[in-house]
Every structure is written in structure tokens, then in C-alpha cells.
Amino acid sequence: MRYEALHFALRNRKLVAGTVVILVFLVAGLAGPLMFDHGPNDYVGPPMAAPSGEFWFGTTTFGQDVFAQFLYGLRATFLVGVLGGVLAAAVGMVVGFVAGYRGGWVDELLTMLTNIVLVLPALVVLLIVNAYLGVRSIGVQALFIGLTSWPWAARAIRAQTFSLRSRDFVDLARLSGVRTPRIILREIAPNMSSYLFLTFILLFGSAILIAASLDFIGLGPTEGVSLGLMLNNAARWSALQLGLWWWFIPPGAGITAIVGALYVMNVGLDEVFNPKLREM
Amino acid sequence: MLKLDGVSKVYRVGAFGGRELKAVSDVSFEVGEGEVVSLIGESGSGKSTLGRMILRLASVSGGTITLDGRDITSIKDRKEYYRQVQGVFQDPFSCYNPVFRADRVFAMIKEQYFPRAGADEWRKRVEGALESVRLDPGNVLGKYPHQLSGGQLQRMLIARAVLLDIRLLVADEIISMLDASTRIDVLNLLADLRARGLGILFVTHDLSLGNYVSDRTVVLRHGKIVEMGRTDLVFGSPAHPYTRSLLASVPRLHAKWTDAEMTDAVEDVPCAYHEAPQESRTRPGLAEIDSDHYVACADKEKA
Amino acid sequence: MALNVTDLRVYYRTLRGEVKALDGVTFSVADGEIMGLAGESGSGKSTLAKSLIRLDGRMRHVGGTVELDGAAMPLSDDDAMDEFRFRKVSLIPQYSMSALNPTRKIGRMVGELLDSRGERPDRAELERRLELVGLSKDVLDRYPIELSGGMKQRVVMVVSTLLNPSLLIADEVTSALDVSSQKAVATTLLGFRDRGLVTSMMVVTHDISLVYQIADSIMVMYAGRLAEKAPADVLVTAPRHPYTQQLVSALPEVGVRYEDRRLAGIPGSPPSLLKPPGGCRFRDRCPLAFDQCAEQPPFAEVAPGHLVACWKAE
Amino acid sequence: GGGSSTPTGPAGDGAAGGGAAAPAGGSGGAFPRNETLYTSGTQWGPPANWNPLREWDFATGTKGLVYETLFMYDPNTDKFTPWLAESGDWTGELEYTLKLRKGITWSDGKPFTADDVIFTFELGKMETVPYHPLWDWMKSAEKVDDYTIKFTFATANYQEWANHLYSRAIVPKHLWEGRSEDEVMNGVNEKPVGTGPYAYQSHDQDRMVWVKRDGWWATKALNKDVKPKYIVDIVNSSNEVAMGLLLQKGLDLSNNFLPGIANLVKGSFGIKTYYDQPPYMLPANTTWMWFNTAKKPMDDKEFRKAVAYAIDTKKIVEGVYGNLVKASDPSGLLPQWDKYVDKNVTSALGFSYNPDKAKQLLADAGYKDRNGDGLVESPSGAKISLKLIVPAGWTDWMEAARVISSSAKAAGIDIEADFPDYNALVDVRNQGKFDLVLNNDKQLANTPWLYYDYLFRLPVQKLQSTTNFGRYENKRAWELTQQLDQVKPEDVEGMKKITSELQKIQLGDMPVVPLWYNGLWSQTTDSTWKNWPTSAADAPKYPPTVWRNWLEMGGTLMLTELQPASGG
């Protein structure tokens, strides 16, 4: 069964393409910055230079290397995505598992909480909280994204847990004297691993998008670079009007490519895990 | 050994538990050592619910369940209880976590009950248990559930229960998902276990199977007992119209349904309850019409 | 002859190769015949049933022909098959509980279905048939969710037979039911045939005792092939194939008790259909197996209407 | 964008709302392009009030286009021009007599008289009116006749008074009389009635429209006329938008900071700035870096000096601003105040970017790098790690702060740029809980006294909300500042004597570091209106801006010099 999944995984064009794109960007983000002996914000070149052999993506109004910013920015983007995604997935899982497994009033309560957070427009809440708190680091940004984007994941996981909870092997584990947290962890979660993974991918993608929006509005981290901040800076320094397309195209394209690849990967994985879809 | 006394179960359904659903009401019977009691009834009659209450997978809403006179809810240590009482369920495939190897059910027992047992010693025990359910250990160990047949899986579950030296087994429709050719093997196995002194609560909706293995039979309908007693009496001279109609519906190999049976005319026959003497109504709502043969009133149910 | 199946082969495409789920079956069902199709799990019963109505995406029609009322059915041509479906061959699925579109009222759905097949919906006839299965006509104004499981099943039965098909296939329609409902469904099926709403019927089940109650003949499959076909009484009382014999003897009957007569199962398990062994597929489990069994025995008629695939069956 | 690229409305459709709301002559509610002046860069939010006392948030133009001041002041020439006043003179040590121009009427037709002026000044007796402190040293404003007023003072703060003379918008007594303090300060004043050349026409979230009013007094009295019939002041949403509009000639005058504009000025986009080469703009204010002198090691003037030497201002000017600004004089005084700069003092004590000197100063004062991290520790061995705060979102300053941080580090001083939100920054700044902060609150004005007041004002209070953020305590400097206030503006020599002293103290103690002059951001296009102020010989020299509080410093006069580009 495992091998079968792998077999399909390797043959699924969507999954492979998505994964390749993600890996390329990941490697670029991890290894790329080592190419430079200057920081992403250093004034290293002539201002407003178009892409050239020396500066692949051109330079900003200050003469910063856009390519360097892009590669460093990838790091931040991945970091926010992973941290935000992991946190949201973790909260979503805890809430979803507990609500789904426990049922009863615990479920009622958690479902209520979930619904409340769900109907609150997350980005707007983030805007407000960010504005007040003056969140200024990637970590805190990821924290807030994680804390607001979990509800749909929790809902989905709850529903899944609900159906798994009544499966006999769960009862059997209970008959073996296994305790609840362990049952959730060892019996239920592994059965949803593909689902959890899919959830995480989606949360990962949405965390990146939310972070980019926050950065763009100027509520992003003030130090360092991220793709969203690059967009923000490009807009603020009139890159559009000055025709510095090389400044605002790459970061947006980078985000789109990463998130798009994640989504495509998600569909691919779905097809791998879900035999019904494979026939398509 | 196991005694149910006026057991009921109310499920709260709907939002905020707004509605009540009485799945089991006022059920009393006993399962003795080395005795097979079959629990028979149509779908939704509360059979599984009873089983789950005995297995402490569902809480008891009313009445008591006692094991050797001890209320089972007072046994704080669930492990202690499960060492004596175990269950096997209907769908052998869903009893195994599909992502793990099938023998994980044994590992779980070791982890929880025999953490100190040596690997070799444990292996021997498992093999012994498997052989007692007539499985070739080499054939089944180390495989994934989907690589095994339903019969094999079902027998492994019984082996798992056997590992614990249990005294009571709740077998909830354990053969209805099996092929005709394998189900009889599992049934025979149960009978063998009984011979070793195991009490078995055999839940089924297939009357012929119940008849095949059990000593006593309890017929449930809408959560209430309509008839119970020695199997030969219940099947031989069913006293309640419901039992009769059930029996009439059973397809038999050598007799086709008669035209009379095809039209459900059996309901007209009055129940035996009223003919039983007053003093024999030892259990509430049931009349003892023969030694160890009880029946409920059909008219009262209609009302 | 209503249905003539000749050497039908249908395989499943899988990763590990082709599963030969139906590997050369030849049989026929006469007009007015109710044929029970029995056999253990995985023997290819559903595959046969599906083949006759709609191949799913992974099934491949490898060979053989099917003739219904003299017309050859283009099994592998999905569009051409539409001509046969519903009008000539129809199906009562196992999943009757979920076979109705949940967001359409039943009457409307039926109307649209008939419309789409170019048939004129006959409301009166529909109501008459509903009455036949004990349903009032106002179910037509209800959504499926408003009906109980049994009602839904009866609705499906009525819908499937609305165009009086020559062949009705009922795949495991009773497996999930308790005895009293099983009986009700079985007698309804019988009633359909008796009233001439369907010409002949193929009832797929693994419960021989049940199918015995209504079937004229019973066919037993084993590992993708036919083992035996005989009139119902004959098959139950005097089966010729060793597999059938063992199968029948393993069935407990009301009244049979463990202490009285210990029944025995069939040891061993059926072969994989991925690479089935040549010859008789029951060979490994067969107490009578001998050298000749390495060769596939023909499905030969040993008595009128009694066909067996076994060298030992004379 | 906006203006020019939108289709001109189809002619003669009569659907316009009619009445006062519809601009005369416009078809379909459109403002005829050749009669309309589009400006931007002044208003950062929808126009919300037309209350001339709310000098920080009234709709731009409320003062200058509608309400007028007694005098105009031109910072380029340092000249006062009588405006509503005909003349004004110190008629005694503590007595100032003001004569008003006759024949001026309010836009509702009522005559403008001494009562209005007295009323306006007396409004300052209300606690919350921003010029309330005037009454600390002004004794009375008395009406001599309808056009003459006599002001008497307890202390003659000549410099400050001169500032009041061109800063206070005069409001009509007949309409404002009887308004409560709350109405006066917090009232919206929807229908402003003033003496100026324009009247309120309409406004929306993203614009303020003024319409020329008939019978402006200056046309007759001074032969000055404003040319644009409409002034549409576009609310800034962002600088990019302004630049986009400017490029499409949807704007005639943009007073926005437009990064990269230098490229466009050099190109063929028809965009002009005051100078056609760096720094392109007239200077408008100085950006200062304040040390919190109440904290170690900023309490050490040697350390402060070292920091001053360590800052690479040139990199800010060129890298961050692309030469749109100019590095500041060591005194921090704007070029318009050049005459008050004692060159001897600045050449002797002035600083410039010199990392070696900075290191030298540090070493001499005992600041050494003891732990080898390349950053110095204080003489006592304590680690030095300072934060330079700049409001988040002020991108140019953020960039500048990063440059400061890196050049300071290069000299061995650990300064980190930090970007709290504006509110938080204000909090810590006012409470004195910061290390270093950038600030440019004080604008160009008639007197350098304003700058010295900003630098040296005492006593230090719990909250320092507008001046002396560094809590720098120097009694002598504060005395000199007060003395400077009491020198008559004509007495330049007298002022210079004091400013020279002050500069000595300032450069010797270095409580703040002046960094660069922010420009009087202004870019214009000639497509509809021409004759903008520029450095060219024949062009007007008024400050080319419609910024709040700058119209009375020449903005209004600029409008009178404009000419239609296409002759008519």
C-alpha cells in the first residue's frame, strides 16, 4: 500500500511538478544567499539598474541587488509559511482531534470557538492586531497567522476524527487499555496522515499569502527582507511609475510560483491518496 | 458471572443533546461461565449498544452491570476489567488500523499488559494463541491487514482476546461479514472456547447461527427483551409473535418459504404472556412460561 | 433465450497487472428465469453483474460476447450500451440507500430520467407500481432524505424496472438487511417477475439459503470462473461440484446445533486472480483433485439444465 | 490615472445637479481642464474640517485661500508683506500698533474690521487654542478705531510676535462670536467665510475643491489675481499615486516626496522642480538626530561628538534620497538663515563624516573595544548598544536609519535601527525612554529662534512633547534663546551675536546632530499652467507649495503668478 502510493506519487505529473518547483525555490532560498558577499539591503550597485549580467534582477532605487533580496526573501517567505503553517496545523489538529474524539460538550465548546474564529475575517483581525502591537518580526507574524488561520483545518480534522472515532480499531485500542491521547496520536492521526499533510500544505500556502499581504501593507517585519516586503518597497518607491519592473515582478512571481506549486502539489497528493481521483 | 440488571441506555442526539433516544431499556440477563448467550434482534434493536456497555465503551444510563457481583463501573482500572472481558467486532477489516501491520493488535496487548515480557517469551505466547485459533503464525504475522482474509483477521482478534486469559467475550456479529465457507470455522472456534470455560455473548441477527452455538438466547426488539431462555426452547417453541415472525423469515436450505409465510400473517397469534401464571412473572415485564423460557407481552408493546 | 453469455472475459487493470476477475464464463438465462449467482467473496459475481450493465473505468472487456434477446450487447462501447440500459437490462444496486439524487424530489427525478431517455413518463403506471411495493404516491413529492432506508430501496426497485427490462440484475441487495427485511425484498423481486415487470433476473448474493427461496436456478462462481449451474433444488440437494458441495454443507440451518452436528468449513483460500494457476482453480482445496485437474474442465451439461465444471462430475 | 486620461464628458447633457454644486461651464459636472489647478501632497486624509484654528489638520487652503493672515512672509527674501494689515509698527517698547487695510470684505459681504482681528487674538484666551501661550506675555489688544489696533505686552518677544503676525488666520467675529470653546477648537466650520481669493466648492474623500470667488480685495488693492478658477487638491493616498498622476499630467503641482523624481526631471517627462539639479528642492526643514542626554553614554558630549562624526550623511543624501536633499550645515540652520550662521564657529567646531576622527574621539574619551567585537564599550566597561528609532512605515527615514546604523557600526558604535509604530515612538520619545530618535518637526519660519527654542527649551518636563526631546539641560543656552526672542527682527547683528553664542554651545555639546535638509517637495508640469517658481532667472521665487501653513509664506502669491499654458 505504501509502495503503491509512492508509485503513484512518482507518476503524478502535478505532484512531481509542484514538488520540483518548491524544491528549486527552497534550495535557492537556502543556498542562494551564500553566493553573495553582501547583504540583501546593502547598496552595492548603481541605482535603478535594469537586469544585467552582474545584477540578474537589476537593482533598486538605492542600488540594492534585487536578486539577492529575492533569494533572502525566499527564506523569510518559507519561514513564515512553515512556522505559520505548522502552528495553524498544530492548533487545528489539537482542536479538531479533541473536539472530534471527545464529542459532547467539549465538542460543542470547541466547535463554537472554531466557528467564532472562522467567521472573524482573519486578515482584518491580523491587520488590527498588527497595527496595535506593532508586530515587527517574522516569528511574531507567523505566530499571529498561525493563531488565526486554523479554524477550517480544525473543522475538517474534526469531521475526519469523528468518522474515524467510530471505527472499530479505535474501540479495540480502548479495549487494550490505551489512553485517549495515545489513541489519538497512534491510532487516529496515522490514518489521517495524508489528510493532515494536505491540510498543512494548504495552511502553508495561505500563511505565505497572508504574510505577503501584511508585509505589503507595511505591517511586516521591519528588519530583513521578504518577498512581501520587496513588493511593499517597490510600491513605496514608485517602481511602477519609474518603470522598474524588475523590482516588483520577481517577488510577486516568486510568491505565486511557490503558493501555486503548493496548491498543485496538494491536488497531486490528493490524487495519489485518493484512488477515486486517480482515474481522471 | 456477568449479570445485567435493568440496564438501559439513552442516547442524547441532536444539537446540545436536545432529543433522547432510548436504545436499550430495562434489560436483565446473565451470562455464566462456559455459557454462550446469543443476542438476537433486528437492526437497531440495541444489540451492539448492549455489547458496548458491557465492554465499557458506552456509559450505562440506568441499571447495573456486574461481574462476579462487582459493578463494572466501580472497577476504576479499566485494564483490570479488560483483562477479563474482551470484545470482537463485526467488521474484521475495520478492527485493524490499516496503516500498521496486523500483529500490532498483539503488540498493543504486550505494551499495556505485559510490558516486562521478553520478546521471545512473548512471541511464543502469541504463536500459542494463534495456534489455538488454528492459524499458522508464519502465515499471518508481519502482514498488513489488507493482505489477510477476513476469517484470518477475525481469528487473530479472537487470539488477541485469548492472550489475556479472559473470562467473557463479547462477539458482536463477528461472522456476518465472513464468507459462508469461513464463518463456520469461526463459529466452531467459539464453541471450542466455550468448552474451555469462556463465557460468550454472541450478538447476531442471523438466527440459524445463534441457534448453532448458543446455550441461551435473548431476543431483543426496540431495546427491550421480548423473549429469552434456553435456545432449544426459544427456537423450538417460540412464544412471542415477533420471535415467530423472525423465525419464519429465516431462509432455509431445504424448505422454501410457504405462501402463508410470504404474507405476514403470524402477527395474529396471541402471545404466551397472558397464559403464563401470575407467580411466574419473576422478572418485570416477562413471564416464565417454561423453565428458563421467558416472554414479554406483545399487546403491551403495541400500545 | 433471454441472455446468452459466451466466454466472457473481463479484467481489471491494476498496478501489478491484470486481475482476471471474469475469465471465460459461458452461460445463459432463459426467459422468465430467476437465476441466483452465488460464490464467495472475490469470486467475480459483481464483476459479472457490472459487465452486463456498465464497465467502470478500470474494467476491460477482453473477450467474449453477450447477447440479450438476440441482440449483441456492445459491452465496451459505453455510448452504444445506453440503448440497452434501463430498457433491456436494468440494475438494482447494492447502494440503494444512496442511489437517489439527494437534492431532487423523487417524482421529478424519475420524470427527468425518463425524459432524458426519450420515454414519456406515465404517472399513473408509476403510482400503480409504487402501490405494488406498498408505497403511497406521495413519496414522489418527497426528497430521498425524507424516506426510510426500506422505502428508498423499494423506490429504487420500482424505478429500475419501470421500462420492463428483459433482464434485471440485483447485486447484493439484501446483504445489509436483517432477516425480515431480506424476506420482504426477496418476495418483492419474485413479485416483479411473476407480474411480468421483468422477464428474467439475475440475483447476486453470497447467501445461498436466501437465493434458494426465490431463484429458479443457481449459478456458483469460483475464482472468476463458473463452477456449477443447476436448478435451485438440485443445486441445494444434489450439487455435483466439490466446491458447491462443501459450500452447501457449511451452511448452518435453524435447528442445527453445534453439539448435534459439527459443520466444517472449506480449508484453504481461493487463488489470486492476478496470476491464476492453470487448470481447475479449485484444485488446491479440492479433496477430489487428481492429475487431470491441471487442465481446465469444461462447463459441461451433466443433466438437463445442470452444468458443472469438474472432471469428476458425471 | 485620474484627471486627464478620463474622457471628457459629452457636451450639453444637462444632467448636472444644478445649483451651486455644479461648476459653471462644466459639462457633465466636469471641471474644465484649462481653468483648473490640480495639486496634491498636502492632504493625507479626506478633508475633515475647515477650522483655521486647527492648524495641523484643517483642509489645506482653509488658511491662505479662505482665511488670510495679517502679513505674508517670504522666507526666500526674509521679507514681510502687509496683507490684511496695511502696516504694523512697534510704537513703544511694549506696544505694537497695527493698521488694517480698508475695503476688505468677508465673503458674506460683511466688512473686515479691527474687531475681527481683536476677536481672533482674544480667542487665544481659551486654554485649548494653540496660541493660548501668547497671552502669557501679551497684555491686551485694544481697538483704536475700526482699522487700528493697539497691542500691549508684558514682555516683548519680538521674534515670536513677528511669527504670529503672519501665522494667525483672522476669523470673522460676526460668525464666530458666541461659539463655545469646544466649537471653536473642535468645530468643523463647514461653510468657511473668509477674506481670501477662494471659497469652498465641494469635497469628497479623495479631493478638496476650491472655487475662485469674485471680489477678492487684493485684485483691486494690489492688482493681484489668482488665475485658476478651480483648485482641486487631491488627497494623497500614496506617493506612487501622485507620481502616476503627475506623469499623466493629471497634476499640475505635486508637493509630494517622490523618490526617484530626479530621473524624471532629467528625462523628457515635462516635470520640473525648483532647481533643475541637485538638490532639486528648496529646503523646508532639518532632520535632527536627538540624543537622550539623560542616559548613558549619551550624557557624554565626547561620545555624542563621536557619533556625529561617524554618520555618513552623504550616503543618505545620495543613496537614500538620490540627491533630492542636501546635507545639513553643522549648525542645522536652514540655508535661508545662513546669515545667522557664524562661519567661524562652524568651521572651528563643525563636524563632518570622518570615521577616523570618530574613532579617535572615542578612544580619547575612554571608549574602547574590550571584547574584540569591533564595537566599543564605555569607559566603565559597560556594553553600549543603542537604538535609533524611526516611525515604522516612514520608508525614507527607515532607509536613512539603516545607513546611520551601519556607518556608526563601522566606526565602532553599536547603533541599531528600530522601527516602532508612530504612537509608540511618540510615547517613548516624549517620556525620554529612547536612545536616539530622528525628528524634523520644526519648519522653516521667519526666525531661527524657533529652532533654538526647539533645541534648548527649559525646564525639562515629565513629558517633552514638542521640544528638547533630548532633555538637554543648559541654562545658559535657554537664557540666550529667550534673549534672542527679544531682539527685534530688524536687528540682524544683534541676533547674530546671540546665535553665534548658541552655535558655540550647540556644536561644543552636540545635544543633537543635524543631518540633512528635507526638501520643500515640489514638482510641477507646464501643460496647463506655467510660470511656476523656479531658480530660473525670470521665474517667480515664491516657495512653490500649497502645504498647510505655507500659503502665507508665498503659496498664495505663487497662485497669482500662474499663467494658463495655452494663452488662454
Next chain:
Amino acid sequence: MRRYFGRKLLIYGLTFFVAVTINWMIPRFMPGDPVQSMLSRANVAQPAAVEAMRAHYTAMFGFDLPLWQQYLNFWGALLRGDLGISIWLFPTPVSDVIIRAVPYTLGLLIPSILLSWFAGNRFGAFAARRKWLDNTVLPVGYVLTATPYMWLAILLAWALGIVAGVFPVAGAYGFDLQPSLSWGFVGSLAEHWFLPFASLFLVAFGGWAIGMRNMIIYELEADYVNYLRALGAPARLVRRYAFRNAILPQVTGLALQLGVLVAGALVTEIVFSYPGLGHLILQAIQNQDFFLLQGTFLFIVIGVLIANFVIDVAYVLVDPRTRTGMGEAA
């Protein structure tokens, strides 16, 4: 049914309560004093004057009361529809500021949400049954959903606005116009509206198309589809049923996505300087106008809640399963 709505209303009520409380709490427990920063902007010279003004405004905004009193007052004012006075646009009441911006935001949101939803679902269902469409056009859908709203907006603004000069990129109508019922004005409105609308529409469209495509594929596997197929029902009918059933989860999806879409609109407005709520929020943030921020936030929350409720009602109307399900069990 009544139960169902009672429950929903309870959730909405609680959400509202939580939102209001958060909203009230944050500015009061965060660093920075709005009055101080307001005065700091006022840039009044003399410290003494500042002190007087500070006292005045602190009392005016009620910051001198005990917290619980402030909280109660907040609710009281809220229920009267009074959201306080904007600091940034002093002395305009926050509700006035919001009311002026709302038409623009709704004008963007409602068409883009509804149109993208309809078009996306149609298109997704269409693509799901054509392999070549599925393989060629759907990737575009993925790219679209993955696009950050503001980037697409920037690209459109740049390409169609600045480079091609076809569309204006700022404001809601030409700066040479005044609101009137003329063709010129309406045309100008439409012209300014188009790009922000298009960028919102496109991103959302991609999402719906993909969602629908997946839903349809699942739906085509459903038992009732198999049954219809077995009865030889033509693909047309099957698709019609599948579409109808697949659209139901998309209705719920719409409710779930609402917050995201609103957020997208905010960001898009910022790019195009479109004078709606998004623009307002940004300004309120940049100007530290807590009251305006609170008001806008509340307004959006209420809007989203109402929209959610409308969707709930709509869902009940279109899906018979919920209706009966609720009548009996739930």
C-alpha cells in the same frame, strides 16, 4: 429549523461579542497614547498649550474613566450606532467616515464575489469534464488563486494603467468630475472600478473554478451518479445533477471565504487608492486612528456576519437535506 438558526445566531452573537471586546481591549492595553500622538502631529509649539489640549482630548475621548466604565460606555455608544470620533479626520464621526467609504467597497466586493462565484463554478464544472481543458486551463486557475491579490493588482495597474494607459489607476472617479448623474461621471466611475474589480475577480475566479472542478469530480463518483449511468441517463442529466449538488458545498465555501475575500478587497483598494474601507484601514493604521480602526473593523465584522447569515439562509433554501435533517434530528 428554528433550532438551527437559533444556534447560528448564538454563534454570530458570540462572535460579535468577542470581536467587540477584542476591539475595545486592544488599543487600551497597547503601548502608545492616541491623544499624545494626535497632539504630536498638531505640532503645537508651547508645551503649556499642549498640556491643556491633552487634558481636553483625554476627557473628550473618555480615557480618564475607569476601564469598566469605558467598556460599558463603548457598548452603549455602539448600540446607539456611535463609533466615536475619528482622530485622523477630526472631528468627523467615525460612522460618517465609514458610510462614505462603504459604497465603494461594496461596489467592488459584491460584483466581484458574486460574479467570480458564478463564473468560477460554471467554468470549473465545465473544465472538469473536458480533459484538455482540465489539463490546460486549470493550471491557470491554480496560478490565479496563488496570486497575492496585491500583486495581480500591481501587475494590472502597471500593464493596463501605466504602460498601456487604458485604465486609470487611482481614485474612484476622475478628479475633474463631481458626482452627478451624467454619462461622463458614470463612465468615469466604471473606468476606475474596472481594474480593482478585475484583480479581485480573477483571483477569486481561479479559486472557485478549482474548487468546483474538484467537487464535481467527487460528485461524479457518487452512488446516484453511478445509478443514473447504469440506467443509461445521458451525460447531460448527470452533469446537471452533479453541478447542482456540487454547488452546495461551494455555497458554504463562499461563507468560509468571505473573510479572505474581504481582506483581498482591502489590499486591492490600497493598490488602486480606491477610497473604500481598505484604504480607510490603511490610513487609520498609518495615522494611528484607533477609533476609525475600531469602527472599520467592527463594520467589517458585522458585514461578514450578516453575509454569513444570508448565505446560511440561502443554503437552507437550496439544500433540501438541511431542511428536513433539521426538522427531524438536529
